[in-house]
Amino acid sequence: LSIWSAVPAGPPDPILGVTEAFKADKDPRKINLGVGAYRDENGKPYVLNAVKQAEEILVKQNPDKEYLPITGLPEFTQAAAKLAYGSDSVPLNESRIAVTQSISGTGALRIGGAFLGRFYPHTRTIYLPVPSWGNHTPIFRDSGLEVKGYRYFDKKTVGLDFQGMKEDIKNMPEKSIVLLHACAHNPTGVDPTPEQWKELSDIIKEKSLFPFFDMAYQGFASGSTSHDAFAVRHFVSEGHQIALSQSFAKNMGLYGERVGAFSMITADPEERARVDSQLKIVIRPMYSNPPLHGARIASTILRNDELYGLWESEVAHMANRIIQMRDRLHENLVDLKTPGEWSHITKQIGMFSFTGLTQPQTKTLAEKAHIYMTADGRISMAGLNQHNIDYFSESVSKAVK
Numbered sequence: 001l002s003i004w005s006a007v008p009a010g011p012p013d014p015i016l017g018v019t020e021a022f023k024a025d026k027d028p029r030k031i032n033l034g035v036g037a038y039r040d041e042n043g044k045p046y047v048l049n050a051v052k053q054a055e056e057i058l059v060k061q062n063p064d065k066e067y068l069p070i071t072g073l074p075e076f077t078q079a080a081a082k083l084a085y086g087s088d089s090v091p092l093n094e095s096r097i098a099v100t101q102s103i104s105g106t107g108a109l110r111i112g113g114a115f116l117g118r119f120y121p122h123t124r125t126i127y128l129p130v131p132s133w134g135n136h137t138p139i140f141r142d143s144g145l146e147v148k149g150y151r152y153f154d155k156k157t158v159g160l161d162f163q164g165m166k167e168d169i170k171n172m173p174e175k176s177i178v179l180l181h182a183c184a185h186n187p188t189g190v191d192p193t194p195e196q197w198k199e200l201s202d203i204i205k206e207k208s209l210f211p212f213f214d215m216a217y218q219g220f221a222s223g224s225t226s227h228d229a230f231a232v233r234h235f236v237s238e239g240h241q242i243a244l245s246q247s248f249a250k251n252m253g254l255y256g257e258r259v260g261a262f263s264m265i266t267a268d269p270e271e272r273a274r275v276d277s278q279l280k281i282v283i284r285p286m287y288s289n290p291p292l293h294g295a296r297i298a299s300t301i302l303r304n305d306e307l308y309g310l311w312e313s314e315v316a317h318m319a320n321r322i323i324q325m326r327d328r329l330h331e332n333l334v335d336l337k338t339p340g341e342w343s344h345i346t347k348q349i350g351m352f353s354f355t356g357l358t359q360p361q362t363k364t365l366a367e368k369a370h371i372y373m374t375a376d377g378r379i380s381m382a383g384l385n386q387h388n389i390d391y392f393s394e395s396v397s398k399a400v401k
């Protein structure tokens, strides 16, 4: 008998499993709207020109391949923190932000979870919005935190359940950890407004909750990195000691390079040094030290004015193409007299749209139209383009009728 004979087969990943089904489909009309990766006007993966130019610079510099320090490339982590917190950030300029490079956003969340699991001095319960990115629950559960939820999305309005959200946050035990999507909430595409963020900051302060921001889409929501950092910067200016996960997967298109950062606000440089020392002890047995290449690319872009300008224009281009697709999809669904209300498609923000399609409808779309999305009706807007938007709209309209 094999040692592993009792290992049960696990379920496929709810998001990456969609790509597998898509790959197996041989129909030329097939569309993959599952995974959240940007596609260009022709449905092709897109390597940013800023990234290509940074790589050319790096080749000329001919750098060595020595190990990075445990917390990564210092020029990169400093530039990443500046991008998130802003160059005028008080804690940044007072050297009291502890920051480490991470294996993209997922790794940042995992480091944060592990650090909180070890050192958070209050009840180690983290509250996630319902729904949230599917990987949040296993990440924090595997980090040793208890995971609970708060109301976020209103199915009736296909918008934010702000009342429910506030009620649930007010009812959390004091000093609980609350996870917030900084912008472009995944999967719903529904964000609080700046006014609502201000209210949330006040309530979270009153209850002494610990805000943990997940910022996987800075720049991708509005096209402007500083606009998308509003919530993070507001909370910091209000004195919250936040934790922050950053990913450069989407905004720099560096998905497989795994570039990210995790940071926390501390009281002063002495405390920051203590926190830094423990971050190293958390990371060292996990993966020792992070990969070089992607961090070098991101740091080259963030620290070079010309490349930074090019990057900003490319982020805006990606965000705007997605916004155009929202307009086209909405227009098409209305023109096709599709039953229901579709204005949420244009109101939602970022990579995804939570269409409101039901599970049987998504199943029909896969089987009859070769269109693949997650079972919750979430579509990656970036998978739509001028060539497939009409076919997609007609197929959705048929599935709903």
Ligand code: PMP
Residues within 6 Å of the ligand: 036, 103, 104, 105, 106, 107, 133, 181, 186, 214, 216, 247, 248, 249, 255, 260
């Ligand atoms: N958080 C959220 C909300 C996300 O949508 C994603 C990517 N799908 C991530 C974190 C992490 O992605 P990555 O590890 O590729 O940076």
